[in-house]
Amino acid sequence: MGYLLKQQTFVLRSSLSHLLLGTFIFFLCYFVFLSLRFWINKSAIDVRTSDGWGYIALFIYGLTIALAYSMTFTGLETRVKVIGFLMTPCNPIEKYLSRVIIATVTGFVGILLTYFLADGVRMLLDWAIVGKQVHSTIPGFFNALGDFAEGLTDTRDFPATISALALWVYSLTFFILCSSVFRTKAFIKGIGLYNLFVIIGLIIVGTILFLVVGNYDDGDVGDREDFFNATMVAVSVILWLFSALNVWWSYRNFKQSTIL
Amino acid sequence: MINIQNIDFTYKKGKKKVYTDFSAHIEAGGIYGLLGRNGTGKSTLLYIICGLLHPQKGACTLDGIDTSARMAETLKDIFLVPEEFELPATSMRRYVEINKPFYPNFSEELLDYCLSAFDLDRTVQLGELSMGMKKKAFISFALATNTRVLLMDEPTNGLDIPSKSQFRKALASAASEERAIVISTHQVKDVEQLLDQFIIIESDGLLVQSSAADITEKFRFDMHDLSYADDNELYSRPSFSGKETISLNTSGEDTPINLDLLFTALIEKPELAKYLNNEK
Structure with a gap:
């Protein structure tokens, strides 16, 4: 497995470096865009603003991890490319896991580092242009992450937080599945399908909530909350199950893939 | 060793069956010539043997294990030199370093011998080589893996006249009693002196195995x-x-x-x- 990881990292080094460079430029453009009005006014960015940016950065981070997962099976677009990988003497599960591990490390660690780097460059620009009170968005990013983690331990916020987490995990596994199904432009195609599924899912869940919770006109507010929480937990259970299905399906696709 | 049993194979988009109830067997110690006209399925057969294509019926086994499962235990014994391939833009030394751990019988001596037979060495940058030179480097690696089954699809395509002679020399040195080498080719003159087994296929299946x-x-x-x-x-x-x-x-x-x-x-x-x- 170690040799396979080394080999695949070597094979994918070009695609991975392009992904990380692209993410770095994206983060930098985002920070520069948000900083423009401060730079024009030569004013300082206050800590609360940079905290807000941290929340948005967390969202972008989650999205770019999905992008990294959509590249799980990148480099297997043509017969010539796929033969080398499929003929490597390892079991299909090892090859599958090696790709998922590389996507995970690139997504969670690599992209986080590019975010830190982009924020560092933005701070340097801040310091050069405004000259004082330079703030990092990184504490804001970790505050947002901490708020999310707190939601998992808080009884009141737990149903909403767990369903948000389930939706995110589902999204990541969905993009692994897309990568195993679509040999080219997996992210673009995946986004299209994902939006379709999420919209359909929201319509179904929204309709249930509207029909049931909306009918508690004279009922106790506690009943509405209970039903809402129960729905969120049910949705998250369904999403976890679909996530497992996505992983199984993507492995099955990979295992049965041929050079056709 | 390799047993191809009653396979049926059709490309998904094609209406014509490539193979119907096709059977053949390959034993260790032979250099097999896989011959046939264009479109009779020579490359397809190589891909089926190594598990890159799955027959709709029947099976191809290596020592009783179905190769279509592409398990490590069969893949470490099979190496395919396809007609077209890609090599990374790195040195031969690095390429060998990354790929040789997968082949337990890899022979450094054989690699050096084959590379020198082709007038190459480990310092060559694969990304800077012409297609013919890349083919020579890849064939050297393939021979050095010492896999029990070596499948080569049109190995002499793209090689110049001296290189074809070098190829025969390298192949002869890599052949052994434990190894089966299958060469699919149209250019029979390039390899006919080396072949000791023949599989000749026609559009309706196996014509001769002798x-x-x-x-x-x-x-x-x-x-x-x-x-x-x-x-x-x-x-x-x-x-x-x-x-x-x-x-x-x-x-x-x-x-x-x-x-x-x-x-x-x-x-x-x-x-x-x-x-x-x-x-x-």
Whole structure:
């Protein structure tokens, strides 16, 4: 497995470096865009603003991890490319896991580092242009992450937080599945399908909530909350199950893939 | 070793079946020539053997294990040199370092021997080589893996005349009793001296599977005047210096196989295959 990881990292080094460079430029453009009005006014960015940016950065981070997962099976677009990988003497599960591990490390660690780097460059620009009170968005990013983690331990916020987490995990596994199904432009195609599924899912869940919770006109507010929480937990259970299905399906696709 | 049992194969988009109830077997210690006309499925057969294509019916096994599962235990014994391939833009040394751990019988000595036979060394940058040079580097690596089965699809395509001779030299040095080498080619002249087993396929399946010894025992390959006639003559075709003939070997004397003539004869007169398949 170690040799396979080394080999695949070597094979994918070009695609991975392009992904990380692209993410770095994206983060930098985002920070520069948000900083423009401060730079024009030569004013300082206050800590609360940079905290807000941290929340948005967390969202972008989650999205770019999905992008990294959509590249799980990148480099297997043509017969010539796929033969080398499929003929490597390892079991299909090892090859599958090696790709998922590389996507995970690139997504969670690599992209986080590019975010830190982009924020560092933005701070340097801040310091050069405004000259004082330079703030990092990184504490804001970790505050947002901490708020999310707190939601998992808080009884009141737990149903909403767990369903948000389930939706995110589902999204990541969905993009692994897309990568195993679509040999080219997996992210673009995946986004299209994902939006379709999420919209359909929201319509179904929204309709249930509207029909049931909306009918508690004279009922106790506690009943509405209970039903809402129960729905969120049910949705998250369904999403976890679909996530497992996505992983199984993507492995099955990979295992049965041929050079056709 | 490799057993191809009653396979049916059709490309998804194609209506024509490539193989129907096709069977063949490959044993260690032979250099097999896989011959056939364009579109008869030579490359397809190589891909099925190594598990890159899955037959709709039947199975291909290596020591009883289905190769379509592509498990490590079978893949470490099979190496494929496809007609087209890509090599990373790195040095041969680095390429070997990354890929050799997957092949337990990898031979550094054989690699150096093959590379030197092709006038290459480990310092070459693969990304800077021409297609022919890349092919030589890749073939050197393939031979050095020492896998029990080595499949080569048109290995001499893109090689210049001296390189073809170098290829024969390298291949001869890598052949062993534990190893089966299967070469699919149209350019029979490039490898005919090396081949000791033949699998000849036609559009409707296997035409002949026979050893060189069996062929020379049954057939004679001669050159005669155009006026020459013999009752034992099975096939002839005119050439610049007379006519090339295949006749029944009644004298027991071995003659060198004219593979080009044999292949043409089998295509034009498929009934000749019965002699080789022991049906006549």
